[in-house]
Amino acid sequence: MKCDVCRKGEIRTRSRQTYRYKECGLDNVYLLNLEFRVCDACGMKVPRLKKMPELHATIARAVAMQPCPLRGQDIRFLRKQLGYSAKEWATLLRTNASTLSRWENNQQEIGPQSDTLIRLLYFRIRDEKEGTLSKESVATAAAAVSTGCFLDLCVNMNNPSVYSYKLRTPRGTGDLVLT
Template identity: 30%
Template structure:
């Protein structure tokens, strides 16, 4: 008997074995998966090998596996958090930003290869963006002239 593993956020992942299902008197039907980390790595490896653009659900799976927030990833690729959310919400459609999709695949490959340098680069880009924002001059026009906005 196959089990549809929808906890991954994907509708097309089926487990043939490696899990147990039992009926608990107090909690009902319980499912347990052996080596969830390994399962997710196998799913991620399959996703990055697909010869097509990832769809929104697949993109979201990889982003979550890398522990990137929508805001952080959006900052790195130069889009808003809402843009990333929109790509992911379109679960079955190819991700609209091909560069962001490629970057996410590359980040996941580096993660699998145990190369933290790439993640450090992404973190540094986010940090620089925050520092740049701190050095921006924001002005507002009032009746008596232009004034700097308080931080």
């Protein structure tokens, strides 16, 4: 297949790649065993993202269960995963939209009780919408959150319903490792 960017190169498929999935709005999500389409002439690389609803649901569970405090980008991701506007989500959290905005933009510390409330509400609302009960022990996980831990969230695309955490290395895993 010819590349439709440069119209010169051949498109090849490369499997088992690691990809930093920044497009989801989080800077610490890595997809493992992802397939890429790569042009051998212009260097164009396109990830083949499949099963997106399942992938995003998995990332959301990983975010809500993480043993580190929620960051602004985590709070925004969970809100968007539930499909709420800032105003709707602020109402459910018994706060106002400007406070929520400051949380999401890292301009205000969220505090442990609001951190816990967001995690619990995320799972509760998800369960109500799906009509199924999540198996995660979110209350225990939220109570065990400790400060100063930095994790990467990894999803192996061979099984996008499972996540794992990896301690972030100082130099990071890099944006994209083509092997």
